Amino acid sequence: SHHAGLVPAFKEAIEICFAAGLVRVVFATETLALGVNLPARSVVIDQLSKFTGETHELLTPAQFTQLTGRAGRRGIDEQGHAIVPWSPFTTFDQVASLAGSRSFRLRSAFRPTYNMAVNLLQRHDPDAARALLARSFAQYQSDREVVRLEQRLVRERERIEDLRAEAAALPDEPETGEGDDTPDAIADAVARLRPGDVVLDDDGDRLAVLGVSWRRGGRARVRLVSVGGHDLRWDLADLDRAPHTVGHIDLPEPFTPERMSFRADVASRLRRTNGGRSGGKRGFARRQRRNRHRGDDPRARLRRAETEIAALERRARREEGSLPNRFAAICGVLRDRDHLDGWEVTASGRLVGRIYHELDLLVADALVAGVLDGLGPAELASVASAFTYEHRRPTPPPAPWFPSPTAADRFSELERVAKGLRRVERHHGVPESREPDAGFAALAHAWAAGEDLAVLLEADDELGAGDFVRNVKQLLDLLRQLATVAPDAATRATARAAADSVHRGVVAASGAVEVA
Numbered sequence: 001s002h003h004a005g006l007v008p009a010f011k012e013a014i015e016i017c018f019a020a021g022l023v024r025v026v027f028a029t030e031t032l033a034l035g036v037n038l039p040a041r042s043v044v045i046d047q048l049s050k051f052t053g054e055t056h057e058l059l060t061p062a063q064f065t066q067l068t069g070r071a072g073r074r075g076i077d078e079q080g081h082a083i084v085p086w087s088p089f090t091t092f093d094q095v096a097s098l099a100g101s102r103s104f105r106l107r108s109a110f111r112p113t114y115n116m117a118v119n120l121l122q123r124h125d126p127d128a129a130r131a132l133l134a135r136s137f138a139q140y141q142s143d144r145e146v147v148r149l150e151q152r153l154v155r156e157r158e159r160i161e162d163l164r165a166e167a168a169a170l171p172d173e174p175e176t177g178e179g180d181d182t183p184d185a186i187a188d189a190v191a192r193l194r195p196g197d198v199v200l201d202d203d204g205d206r207l208a209v210l211g212v213s214w215r216r217g218g219r220a221r222v223r224l225v226s227v228g229g230h231d232l233r234w235d236l237a238d239l240d241r242a243p244h245t246v247g248h249i250d251l252p253e254p255f256t257p258e259r260m261s262f263r264a265d266v267a268s269r270l271r272r273t274n275g276g277r278s279g280g281k282r283g284f285a286r287r288q289r290r291n292r293h294r295g296d297d298p299r300a301r302l303r304r305a306e307t308e309i310a311a312l313e314r315r316a317r318r319e320e321g322s323l324p325n326r327f328a329a330i331c332g333v334l335r336d337r338d339h340l341d342g343w344e345v346t347a348s349g350r351l352v353g354r355i356y357h358e359l360d361l362l363v364a365d366a367l368v369a370g371v372l373d374g375l376g377p378a379e380l381a382s383v384a385s386a387f388t389y390e391h392r393r394p395t396p397p398p399a400p401w402f403p404s405p406t407a408a409d410r411f412s413e414l415e416r417v418a419k420g421l422r423r424v425e426r427h428h429g430v431p432e433s434r435e436p437d438a439g440f441a442a443l444a445h446a447w448a449a450g451e452d453l454a455v456l457l458e459a460d461d462e463l464g465a466g467d468f469v470r471n472v473k474q475l476l477d478l479l480r481q482l483a484t485v486a487p488d489a490a491t492r493a494t495a496r497a498a499a500d501s502v503h504r505g506v507v508a509a510s511g512a513v514e515v516a
Contacts, residue, residue: 002028005464008510042081043068048090048098058094061101092195092255093211093223112323114361117330118345118353126331126343133323156309163302183307189242190220195255198247198273199224207232208249208270210257223257229267231257240300247273332428337365337421354485357478359387362418362433371413373488377498379407380491381475382438382445384482384498386411388474389440400438403445411438440471447472448501465506472507 002014017023018040026040045067048059059067068082084095112133120129190212193199197209207224214220220236222243234243252265334340339349339361352364366372372380382402391397402408414436422432443456443463457465479502482495 002026004029004466004470006466007469007506008466009506011466040080042083044083044085046085048084048087048095058090059098061098064098064101091211091213093213097213112327112330114330114334114339114352114364115356117327117334118339118349120327121331121340121343122345122350122353130324130327133327153309156305160302160305160309163305167299167302186239186242187220187236189244190222190236190239193222193243193245194248196248196251197245198249198270199243199245201226206246206270206273208251208266210251210266225257225263225266225270227267227270229260229264231263249273326430329428329430333361333421333424333430336424336428337361339364351485351487355481357387357481359433359436362414362421362436363387363478363482365417365421366414367482367486367491369413369417370488371410371417372482372486373491375406375410375491375494376404377494377501378445378448379404379410380482380494381448381479381498381502382407382441383410383414384478384495385440385444385471385475386414386436386438388478389437389444389471390434391437391439397437397439401442402438403442407441407445411436411441440475443468444472444475444502448498450501453506469507469510472502473510476502476507 002011014023014026018026045064048064050057050059050063064082068080082099084090117129120132124132193209193212195209195211198206199209201207205227207226210223210225212220212222222234222236224232224234226232249266249269252262252269256262331340331343334349334352335342337348339346339352345353348364348368351367352361355363357363372383375383382404400408400411402411418433418436422435425432443460446456447453453465453468457463457468476499479495479499483492483499486492486495
């Protein structure tokens with residue numbers, strides 16, 4: 001096995017044995033495929049979705065290629081095998097599109113941080129700093145997306161004016177019960193389609209569903225075969241009515257929709273089902289086709305266009321948060337927290353520029369407020385762990401507990417500082433900093449005080465040894481930074497002692513595996 005819950009030394013031993021061909025099967029999380037070039041001939045990916053921290057999303061083609069191990073073995077192996085077990089939550093088309101895609105779009109994850117903003121302003125004037133951000137790849141991607149959305153909005157707004165004029169010319173009478181279905185009803189009906197379902201086209205002819213592929217933004221495409229064996233596509237955005245299932249056929253095996261012989265077999269089975277037509281639905285379908293061909297009811301098209309424009313405007317607002325604008329908002333927060341005087345970096349601002357951490361500004365504010373001063377090494381380790389630890393288990397986090405009353409009081413002070421910071425961030429429209437989490441405080445205190453690893457793992461039976469090492473190493477990195485940047489000399493000395501006290505045992509052994 002090879003996963004995050006194991007101590008690094010064990011995972012490194014597994015990698016060495018695997019590379020030497022001594023291990024036939026490894027059960028692993030994605031960490032094995034991440035940056036490790038190993039001779040895996042077959043990879044089984046049991047789940048094609050990934051938790052982003054908020055939702056589960058389908059893997060991208062680049063992530064799929066990385067997990068199969070093929071990205072790092074181009075030019076080494078001619079062939080590799082990836083196996084994806086059947087799942088009711090993933091369609092065959094989704095798997096096929098992932099495996100067959102060669103579209104590896106590079107998306108910049110670059111975002112301005114407080115630390116980066118301070119360091120830019122220490123080296124450049126405000127205009128030069130904004131110009132640097134405006135030339136970044138992330139800004140280029142954002143600008144390109146905004147331009148594309150704005151162009152589409154211009155076209156849609158022009159079209160909606162024409163539709164409003166058409167709708168205004170119609171008599172004021174209620175629409176008949178044969179009006180269009182709502183977009184939600186159409187989408188729900190498309191989502192219910194399964195391979196082998198039989199639906200009607202506009203002429204009442206039967207079509208067999210081969211699959212539904214969903215894309216980002218809620219877009220979907222239905223793949224179908226006609227009674228003549230023709231390969232057809234329906235786009236969700238173009239459907240005015242919810243597709244109605246009138247039957248079901250068994251599709252040939254193996255499922256090879258790209259082959260003409262497969263589609264011919266499907267068409268043959270379709271023709272044997274009521275002759276390929278449905279007289280009861282035929283008149284309705286023809287009315288639907290006539291309505292669409294003569295332009296349909298402008299009032300229904302107007303409603304659809306207004307809904308689409310509202311969605312486009314929401315996307316454009318999200319994309320318009322350009323990097324220079326985000327930089328200005330971040331500087332507003334720094335100014336309100338006294339780390340900037342105008343555009344000049346203050347003494348506390350220089351402290352922010354020396355802290356490299358996800359919660360860089362909160363750490364600096366805590367140091368300035370003296371929250372971390374006057375503590376012992378174990379107490380400092382327990383309070384500092386609130387910056388590095390984040391509860392990620394599906395169960396609710398337990399109530400925080402500190403062995404030291406002083407450390408508990410300091411954590412309460414830290415929460416007040418964090419609350420004030422988030423209030424300022426909301427005011428300036430900056431994403432709020434994560435709240436400090438005291439879930440690891442008791443373990444950090446005990447480890448820094450010399451407690452044995454087995455005792456700690458027994459006290460928290462849900463925590464794996466590897467997770468413990470990972471959390472302590474993150475804490476160790478922060479403590480070493482505090483030992484350098486803390487304004488108070490005594491706090492710097494305590495941070496050094498705390499860092500030394502946690503860097504022992506299995507933590508110190510991490511990364512020290514050697515091949516005999």
